[in-house]
Amino acid sequence: MGKAPCCDKHGVKRGSWTPEEDEALVEHIKKHGEGSWRTLPKHAGLQRCGKSCRLRWINYLRPGIKRGPFTSEEETNIIQLHALLGNRWAAIASQLPGRTDNEIKNYWNTHLKKNLHHHSGGTKQPCLSPHAGIVKSESPSTRHMVQWESARVEAEARLSMESSLNNSWSPAKTCPDYFLRLWNSEVGESFRGLKGRERVGESHSLVSQASTPSSSSKLESCSDASLHLKNTVQEQISSCKPKLEYDTGGSDSGNYEYLDTSDSAFKQYLDMPDEDIEFLDHTDSFLNPPDDDEEEDDRCD
């Protein structure tokens, strides 16, 4: 397929897998288990490179792979997870049993991206910025960053508040399970940057910095930034029911821009009814947590 082969080269088959190859790969993994992808092709009698075998197994042959169209629930989860995690498809996939990162990535690129954009009426111009007051005069990249971070702040605040309220949680409250579970999962950990891998959107934003506070000054900047974002988000949501969307044109990586879309898409995106915005008034509490030696992790909550 166009490019030079990554792994050598001569005698290595490429392209679609045949049923015979699939069978050989499955049989080999059944006997010897996963791993050792480098040597697997030789041992399995396959003329494929190890990476190709691994990909084939993970995406199509592995037991438990769910095929078929995505449900609306899965779609909603993908949208919300993407708002939280960005293009971290593996992390998103870990929250969708039976779905692979590749499948989700393809689904996003071919369905969700397009559908969200469709609501913009075809224009790529942001007709209604969520932060019109502060954003319009800034560069597109800055605008992207601020817009994107506002969504993240909302999601993070939501998760944090729900987590902090967990003890007194009313079962009647809205869907705490999903986000709470997510927040306490590896995805939440990834999101909080516990492993020091801050890759979401490559945006070295104030909030991102604040997610890895190493000093009180960072906490302060975190607070300032989030308060700023909080205010703009509140203003936007309360005043004009924003329509937001990704600008998915061109390079997708880290290039997020809200454009207008439907109200439902916006709600789906943030899943935040107006009345639930109140928690934003409490963002200070998660941005400036009480001293706790246990909280030396790189996070802000």
Next chain:
DNA sequence: AATATGGACAACCGCATCGAG
């Protein structure tokens, strides 16, 4: 019926990260 076009999906590539030596 033939051809063009676009969407969907499978597969590949390059880079980042991890871990062993």
Next chain:
DNA sequence: CCTCGATGCGGTTGTCCATAT
């Protein structure tokens, strides 16, 4: 601490197929 191989991940591309012209 450094190097290097193995693995994982995300972006991109190629191919197939359906639909439009």
